[in-house]
Amino acid sequence: MSDIKIITANEAAAEAAALCRVQVIAAYPITPQTPVTEELAAMVERGDLKAEYLTVESEHSAMASIVGASQVGARVFTASSANGLLYMHEMLHWAAGSRLPVVLACVNRGVGAPWTILNDQQDSIAQRDTGWIQLYCRNNQEVLDTIIQAYRIAEQTLIPVMVCYDGFVLSHTNMPVEVPSQADVDRFLPPWQGQGLLEPEHFVNLNPLILSEPRPDAQGNLMPGYMELRHRLHEDILASLAVIQQTDYEFQQAFGRGWGGLLWGYRMDDAEHALVSMGSLALEATGAADSLRTQGLRTGVIGVRAYRPFPARALAQALARVKTVTVFEKDVSYGYAGALATDLKAALFDAGISVKFSGFVAGLGGRDVAADQIVQAATDAILNEPRYGWVDVRGASA
């Protein structure tokens, strides 16, 4: 029996972690992630969730703690935002390099300086190259469902998963969310057996200093070189494209809801123009596509759900027949363009697809992005010269 609750994405994330029977949680509060930590702390305090809740002194320690807990076989969870996530950066590499199935909820917030507590996706985009899988959610139901999927993906691939959702837009907005029963989640997600790495009778140095070349250890076993381990992680993250797709398919079989796997499309069947985005902004773009169609521009939307691994081939396939592609994203790689636009353009080039391509940075630091602003920018990009631009920059710097 599932249960419909009117909850925020933060509450949905906490519910999901509890349904996944996480055993160790370590988190440091930061707006807008704080309610996730409060919910989970309350569940543990009430005895509703049998987990160890570690009140750590920093995000760096939060990730370090759950890395350790994961190494001894616990299912672990944490959440962060913005500068907190950035403070975890070193340990994000550590979790991925240790090949641990850690799941983190990133409640997307703009990065200081200057301080903002409001939403954009610069924080998680800045963690792109840490070796984590990154999944972006468009609504509260997808947040709950994706965290459950994330444990399946992480434990199958031994790659950590970051589940990203927009601060305030989703984190503090109530929506109806179907909360599955514990029995159904238990069937979908059996307990993790751990890697059996550390036992009292079995001593091992984890992540010792290694050299670039493979070499025998003191017992004569050939140890991989640093580069071989990096290559293995890269290959496995690429291979996780299939796992993410398959997990979403199996989730749909079990719960009757799927989220498109790697990406989702809206009115793409006959589209000549595509708007591409991630998270809640992609959902906003669907309204813009409807408006553009009333102006005679047959437009659809592609929402990118998996940003790492990047579904280059699936995106090229989805965009093979359009005349224009316009990306809207809440991040920027200073000195070039948005991260999604850059990656997508490369993917289309590799597939031999030549389209009129524009990329827009929008909604930084919580600047509201209305559907009509997307319409305006997209119309300009479709009808005029393609370009990289910004939406709604006001005043002297515009």
Added chain:
Amino acid sequence: MAETTKGPLFAESGPAPGEAGRTGDWRSHTPVIDHEKCSQKDTCLLCWLYCPDGVITPDFPLEIDVEYCKGCGVCAEECPRNAITMIEGRKTSASPKRS
């Protein structure tokens, strides 16, 4: 995907002397034990306990394996009887015979 047919997923090793090579080569100072000052009692053994390289054998008279001693000086610092002195240079023996 977690199978190891394609080789290890991450780096691990068994703790063993020499795992990082002959680290005694790194030493600039060498610990020298004055066995007369040493309590020679296993109720002490602070040098053995604190040694980050595990190169002190807990039998009396104490011996330091200079093949792997990096010369950090923690043993000399911790010894309550000041029985260990760090002398300059990479000597080959940690307890040279007195002349």
